[in-house]
Amino acid sequence: MRVRFKLNGEPVEVDVEPNELLINVLRERFGLTGTKYACGIGECGACTVLLDGEPVLSCLTLAADVDGHEVVTVEGLAKSGELTPVQRAFIEEGAVQCGYCIPGFVIMAESLLRENPEPTEAEIRDYIRGNLCRCTGYVNIVKAVKRASKYFKLAPPGS
Amino acid sequence: MGVTSRFRFIGKRVPRRDGVLKVTGAAKFAYDIEIPGMLYGRIFKSPYAHAIVDRIDKSEAERLGAVVITYEDVPKVLFNTRLVSVDEATYKDWEVLTKHPKYVGEPIAAVAARSEEVAQRALEALRVEFKEVFKPVLDPFEAMDPAAPKIHRKIVLANRWVDVVNNVGATLEYSEGDVDKAFRDADVVIERRFKTNRRYHLQLEPKVAVCKPEVGGSITVWTTTQSLHNTRILISQVFGIPMSKVNVVKTFLGGAFGSSIHTNLVTLIAVALCLKARRPVKIALTREDDILHDHVSYQMHFRIKAGARRDGRLVAGEFENVMDIGAHQIQAYPLLGTALGWFVSLYKWGSIRYVGKAVYTNKVPTCAFRGYGNPQVTWAVETVIDEVAEELNMDPLDFRLKNYRGLGDIFWGQGPTVKTVIKSDGVPELMRKGAELIGWYRRPKPWEQRGRFRRGIGLARGFHTSGAGGPISGEVIDYTGAILKVNEDGSIDYVTALQDHGGGTLDAHVKIIAEELGVPPEKINVVWSDTFTTVYDVCTHASRGVYVGGEGARRAAAKVKERILEYASRLLPKVVNPEALKMEYDEELDDVVIYVEGMPGEKVTLSEVARTAWQRNWGSISASVSYRATAAPPSFTVYFVEVEVDTETGIVRPVKVVAGADLGTVINPDLAAGQIHGGFAQGWSMAVLEDVVYDPESGEPLNKGLITDYKVPMAPDLPALDNFTVIFASTYEPTGPFGAKGIGEAAANPVAAAVANAIANALGIRFYELPITPEKVLEAIKERRG
Numbered sequence: 001m002r003v004r005f006k007l008n009g010e011p012v013e014v015d016v017e018p019n020e021l022l023i024n025v026l027r028e029r030f031g032l033t034g035t036k037y038a039c040g041i042g043e044c045g046a047c048t049v050l051l052d053g054e055p056v057l058s059c060l061t062l063a064a065d066v067d068g069h070e071v072v073t074v075e076g077l078a079k080s081g082e083l084t085p086v087q088r089a090f091i092e093e094g095a096v097q098c099g100y101c102i103p104g105f106v107i108m109a110e111s112l113l114r115e116n117p118e119p120t121e122a123e124i125r126d127y128i129r130g131n132l133c134r135c136t137g138y139v140n141i142v143k144a145v146k147r148a149s150k151y152f153k154l155a156p157p158g159s
Numbered sequence: 160m161g162v163t164s165r166f167r168f169i170g171k172r173v174p175r176r177d178g179v180l181k182v183t184g185a186a187k188f189a190y191d192i193e194i195p196g197m198l199y200g201r202i203f204k205s206p207y208a209h210a211i212v213d214r215i216d217k218s219e220a221e222r223l224g225a226v227v228i229t230y231e232d233v234p235k236v237l238f239n240t241r242l243v244s245v246d247e248a249t250y251k252d253w254e255v256l257t258k259h260p261k262y263v264g265e266p267i268a269a270v271a272a273r274s275e276e277v278a279q280r281a282l283e284a285l286r287v288e289f290k291e292v293f294k295p296v297l298d299p300f301e302a303m304d305p306a307a308p309k310i311h312r313k314i315v316l317a318n319r320w321v322d323v324v325n326n327v328g329a330t331l332e333y334s335e336g337d338v339d340k341a342f343r344d345a346d347v348v349i350e351r352r353f354k355t356n357r358r359y360h361l362q363l364e365p366k367v368a369v370c371k372p373e374v375g376g377s378i379t380v381w382t383t384t385q386s387l388h389n390t391r392i393l394i395s396q397v398f399g400i401p402m403s404k405v406n407v408v409k410t411f412l413g414g415a416f417g418s419s420i421h422t423n424l425v426t427l428i429a430v431a432l433c434l435k436a437r438r439p440v441k442i443a444l445t446r447e448d449d450i451l452h453d454h455v456s457y458q459m460h461f462r463i464k465a466g467a468r469r470d471g472r473l474v475a476g477e478f479e480n481v482m483d484i485g486a487h488q489i490q491a492y493p494l495l496g497t498a499l500g501w502f503v504s505l506y507k508w509g510s511i512r513y514v515g516k517a518v519y520t521n522k523v524p525t526c527a528f529r530g531y532g533n534p535q536v537t538w539a540v541e542t543v544i545d546e547v548a549e550e551l552n553m554d555p556l557d558f559r560l561k562n563y564r565g566l567g568d569i570f571w572g573q574g575p576t577v578k579t580v581i582k583s584d585g586v587p588e589l590m591r592k593g594a595e596l597i598g599w600y601r602r603p604k605p606w607e608q609r610g611r612f613r614r615g616i617g618l619a620r621g622f623h624t625s626g627a628g629g630p631i632s633g634e635v636i637d638y639t640g641a642i643l644k645v646n647e648d649g650s651i652d653y654v655t656a657l658q659d660h661g662g663g664t665l666d667a668h669v670k671i672i673a674e675e676l677g678v679p680p681e682k683i684n685v686v687w688s689d690t691f692t693t694v695y696d697v698c699t700h701a702s703r704g705v706y707v708g709g710e711g712a713r714r715a716a717a718k719v720k721e722r723i724l725e726y727a728s729r730l731l732p733k734v735v736n737p738e739a740l741k742m743e744y745d746e747e748l749d750d751v752v753i754y755v756e757g758m759p760g761e762k763v764t765l766s767e768v769a770r771t772a773w774q775r776n777w778g779s780i781s782a783s784v785s786y787r788a789t790a791a792p793p794s795f796t797v798y799f800v801e802v803e804v805d806t807e808t809g810i811v812r813p814v815k816v817v818a819g820a821d822l823g824t825v826i827n828p829d830l831a832a833g834q835i836h837g838g839f840a841q842g843w844s845m846a847v848l849e850d851v852v853y854d855p856e857s858g859e860p861l862n863k864g865l866i867t868d869y870k871v872p873m874a875p876d877l878p879a880l881d882n883f884t885v886i887f888a889s890t891y892e893p894t895g896p897f898g899a900k901g902i903g904e905a906a907a908n909p910v911a912a913a914v915a916n917a918i919a920n921a922l923g924i925r926f927y928e929l930p931i932t933p934e935k936v937l938e939a940i941k942e943r944r945g
Contacts, residue, residue: 033191034184036413038363039446043866046363074184083182091178094829097837098661099181100363100413106182125874132866134361134414135661137840138874139883140833 003067008032008076016063023047023058026073034074034103038132045131048104049073055111074103077110085151086110086144095144097135104131109145117152119145167744168673169826169897173680175666177411177659189410190443192369192381198226198271200432200442201282202425204451205260205267208295208521208858209308212258212267216286220270225281226436229268230256233431237315238397240453241421241489241526242389243627243698248634250329250488251315255397255427261310261486262521263859264451266424271432271440295521295858299460299483302326302518310486310519326519328488331495333575336510341475345466347550350477353463353539356850356929357483358456360528361871364413365449368426369441370433377404378433379689382426383412385419386698387656391690393422394430408689412660416841417527418454420700421489425452450863455851456528457494458483459535465508465543471553473562476508480515482532487524491517493634494532496574501536504572504622504793506544506562521858523851527700529841530904533623534911538846541619541912542925555916556590556599559620570793572622573701577629579790583900585821585888586620589797592886593618596817597799605923614814615921616801621909623796625892625901626703628788637701638787639708640694643672643715645723645780647773649750649766651676651683653715656693657708662903663830664704668712670826671896675716676723677742677751678765694785702794702901705826709896711786718782723765726772726780727753730763790894794905795821798839798913804921806940809933811847811918813878820905821888824898832885834906839883842910844871847930 004013007030014029026032026049035058036046042060049058050072077084086109089095096102105128112119112127119127124145125138133141180186217227233255240253256266268285272278296302296310303325311323342348368382378400384390387407395402412419425442432440444452459482466475480498484491495515503511530537548558564570566584571577594600602616627637642654653672659665665685673680686692696708724737734740734755742765745752754762772780801815818835825831848870852861862868877883891898911929919925924939 027191028193031193032184033187036188036363037190037443038365038413039866041446041865044363074182078183083179087179087182090182091174094172094175094663094827094833096175096178096181096661097663097830097833098363098412098414099177099186100188100411102181103184121879122875129873129875132361132363132871132873134363134416134841134871135837136833137836137838137872137877139836139877139880140829142874142880 001064003063005066005068006070008072018064020063021059022061022063022066025063026058032073032075036100036103038100045104045108046101048107050107050111055108074106077106084110086113086148089144089148089151093140093144093147095136095140101131101133105133105141109148112145113149113152118149166674166897168670168680169824170828172829175663175830176669176685186411188364188413189367189369189381189383190364190413192410192441194369194371194439197439197441198273198436199275199278200269200271200429200440201278202266202428202442202448203268203282203285203287205263205265207260207289207292208263209261209293209310210289211291213288213290215268219284220281223272223277223281223284225270225272225278226432227268227270228256228431228435230254230258232435234397234399236397238393239488240393240424242392243420243490243636244493245634245636247317248492249317250492252311252487255431262523264523265486266428269428269432271436296326297520297522297853297855297858299481299518299520302520310521327516328484328519329492329495329517331499331515332513333499334512338475338477338510338512341510342466345474346469347547348464348466349543349546349550350464351543351927353461354928355459355535356845357458358528358845358849359450359851359869360416360418360454361869362414362416362418365444365446366423366425366452367443368429369439370429371439372433372437377406378430380405380407380426380430381410383415383419383423385415385658385660385700387658387690388695389698390422390426394427397427398430398434406689406691409658409687412658415660416529417531417700420527420698423453447863450860451523453524454526455523457525457532457535459532461539463539463543465547467547467551471551471558471561473506474509476511478502478513482517483520484517485520485522485524488517489524489526498532498536500572500574501533502540504564504570505537505540507564507568522853530623530908533621533904533908534842534845537619537621537908538912538915538929541909542915545916545919555618556594560587560590563620572624572793573627573629573635573791576633577631577791579629579792582792582894583823583890583892584795585890586795586797588888589795589819589821589886593797593799593817593819596884597801597815599799602920605920611805611807613804613806613921614801615917615919616799617913617915617917617920618799619909619912619916620797621905622793623702623901623904623908624791625706625794625895626788626791627701628707628791630789636697637703637707638785639696639711640785641711641715642694642783643719643781645719645769647769649769651678652686653683653712654686654688654693655708656688656690656696657704658699660699662704662834663827664699664708666830667705667826668709671709671713672716674897675713676720677744679744694783702903702905705899706895706901707788709899710788711784713896714786715782715784718784719780722780723768724753726768726777727763730768730771731761733761792892792894792900794900794902796905796909798909800913800917802914802917802921804918804936809936811931811936813843815882816878817884819886819888820902821890822902823890823892823895823900825887826899831902834902835885836883838906839910840872840877842907843914845929846911846914847932848872850930
């Protein structure tokens with residue numbers, strides 16, 4: 001079936017099987033391998049993307065369901081090479097180790113700060129509770145979200 | 160941190176080089192490699208824990224267009240997937256595909272097809288008939304019963320067959336002094352049995368391999384590995400392809416923690432499929448495949464007996480170590496020696512006696528998991544040490560300081576064949592500061608607590624070696640290689656096979672090179688490399704990345720520096736000896752200035768030197784270094800952990816952590832702290848959460864690959880930022896690059912012990928089996944109430 005949607009700001013069209021998952025379409029048809037497979041059953045958050053601005057697990061989302069909607073992957077966040085405050089903060093706080101889970105965390109942090117620009121530490125931890133990281137113990141990730149929140153305060157997105 | 164302040168680049172926070180690639184999704188992991196026209200592979204895994212295949216009908220699978228291989232299509236050789244030990248110390252019992260599967264999940268056949276869907280249908284179309292199905296042997300003590308089914312009859316050591324008796328794959332015994340007399344003379348003797356858990360690495364990237372045939376019979380391989388060169392050598396050995404025709408290319412690695420020191424079986428299966436299909440083949444394991452594939456931690460059963468005198472001195476230690484290694488050996492034999500090394504090097508036991516056995520069971524094969532047996536040994540020893548101290552009525556901290564192996568003592572963390580003297584030791588400093596920060600002397604007495612929630616503070620101390628080098632060759636291969644080039648504009652290319660798992664190892668190397676040459680880190684390019692273009696590095700394991708790899712890089716830089724100064728002196732005719740020249744970065748010029756101290760006129764820049772060497776045909780400024788460390792010094796860690804136990808649910812919560820680390824000079828402070836944060840999370844999880852549980856009848860893992868079934872900590876489960884303090888000791892390791900030692904494993908080793916000691920402090924109850932689950936806590940509380 002034909003699916004038309006907006007992907008990282010660009011209108012796209014693709015033929016998909018009715019049972020085809022969004023993660024596979026993003027990775028294999030569009031070469032957007034920043035969206036990671038790690039569990040395939042919605043338990044680790046590594047494949048999180050934004051669907052109409054809301055975080056969804058692309059391994060549990062049918063590609064057919066994004067017809068007429070807007071999808072943003074980790075590749076679509078930095079505009080013309082400029083990192084977002086979240087991406088900058090992740091690097092500055094040393095929140096990145098192996099990096100495999102990081103796209104999912106970056107997407108979640110973007111989403112959190114749009115909903116709640118000044119989250120408390122407990123709110124941050126609660127928001128990312130579905131994202132698994134095996135390297136960092138989440139310490140520098142939580143610090144990075146806090147730092148990004150300061151950047152957001154200085155220059156809200158879209159300003 | 161006075162020690163590091165004399166450095167220009169070392170110890171400074173610099174954003175990691177691969178950060179941008181990783182936060183934008185551009186970093187390519189092996190899982191992300193796609194080759195046009197490639198086939199997708201799937202593996203037929205044994206549904207039985209121990210069986211013999213009768214026949215395989217592959218006709219239907221082939222009718223679907225799939226390429227099919229079985230045990231009949233792969234080389235008939237036994238090998239060990241790990242090549243870190245010398246051949247004479249390598250036990251070989253693996254096959255690429257087997258007719259005789261020995262654990263649920265062991266590969267029997269594989270298919271490759273133009274899409275994953277067709278491959279999966281072909282896999283399901285394979286008709287595999289089993290001749291015999293045996294009752295699985297799941298317990299190592301039952302396995303040693305002469306009546307138990309034999310898992311292996313014969314295996315290969317180096318190049319000769321050896322018989323396996325009673326499923327014991329390897330043994331090691333060792334003793335020093337008169338142990339029996341020492342125990343008789345001891346005033347306090349504590350003897351305990353321990354059982355550790357079987358932990359799945361749960362690295363985020365499942366194991367994956369892509370193999371591409373090249374013109375002329377070469378192959379190119381991308382895979383999840385901690386060692387590019389050992390992967391290449393093993394492929395060459397198993398398939399009989401010259402190494403010059405096997406190229407293993409570096410990719411980002413989505414976590415490993417020891418699970419890819421060995422070449423994962425998927426790599427060899429992908430090569431076999433590729434050779435048969437003559438097309439590129441990718442096998443990407445699913446999470447469910449991965450947990451059954453070829454890696455979990457060593458599950459160890461200990462008996463430890465410790466004897467001490469009234470004056471607080473340890474006089475005797477006895478250590479029995481039965482390791483449940485699963486169905487194949489990866490590094491089981493060397494671990495028998497290393498586990499003893501961990502035991503011996505923790506404390507000055509006086510006399511010691513050791514028996515170690517590696518026992519086969521019909522379970523997923525075990526391998527290193529961040530610490531290579533050290534977290535297990537440290538948990539048991541640090542429990543016993545606490546109990547001896549209590550018995551002696553001594554503060555556990557004082558007892559440790561009195562008995563641990565520290566500055567000037569003999570250290571043999573890597574086993575009895577390699578002994579060195581400890582030259583840097585931050586333990587006293589870390590103990591003192593940590594005790595202050597956690598409130599050690601105000602910790603509660605278990606018997607004074609009432610109410611539902613009980614708090615406790617635990618202390619544990621540990622270490623890990625920095626690499627597996629040493630003054631003599633021994634049984635372990637450990638050396639590294641580095642190539643450094645000064646380009647024609649003065650910028651630098653650094654070429655190494657050494658893998659950075661994400662800890663920032665290569666960032667550390669860059670700073671070390673920068674420090675040696677005065678060239679700022681941003682002018683040093685780390686070349687994305689492969690086995691064709693690098694010299695040998697054994698593996699990123701044993702916390703050797705910075706200590707061994709970094710020193711290799713420093714030596715390459717020192718060689719390059721000699722040549723730079725020699726060339727510079729040609730441009731400074733007044734200088735008679737190049738050694739008079741110094742190199743320093745000049746921010747205004749944005750170049751390295753080569754000058755004579757006190758003579759401002761006598762100078763030239765690095766870019767001028769590089770350009771002149773090119774234009775006047777002096778030749779390239781480059782160096783290739785192969786480096787073997789002469790020591791493997793311990794990095795010490797001291798953990799103070801406060802926990803809260805809910806006596807109604809049995810749930811233990813971490814309240815506060817003070818983690819002290821002696822890693823010598825700290826090269827990347829935020830990334831070094833990151834190792835400690837991650838080390839705590841994994842150690843915490845080892846203490847209270849993780850275990851792969853097997854069905855006692857079928858031998859099938861019950862929590863196979865589903866993360867909700869196999870719990871690990873998520874962000875809300877760990878202490879708040881303000882309650883997690885990391886302190887670094889101000890030490891300098893004279894044998895390390897600019898004073899540095901390793902940290903990756905030391906960061907995790909004593910954590911489970913500190914947590915267990917904290918629980919004991921809260922409840923007055925000790926646990927001798929990991930993980931300390933809520934069920935066990937509740938049961939123990941109930942039992943005590945009687």
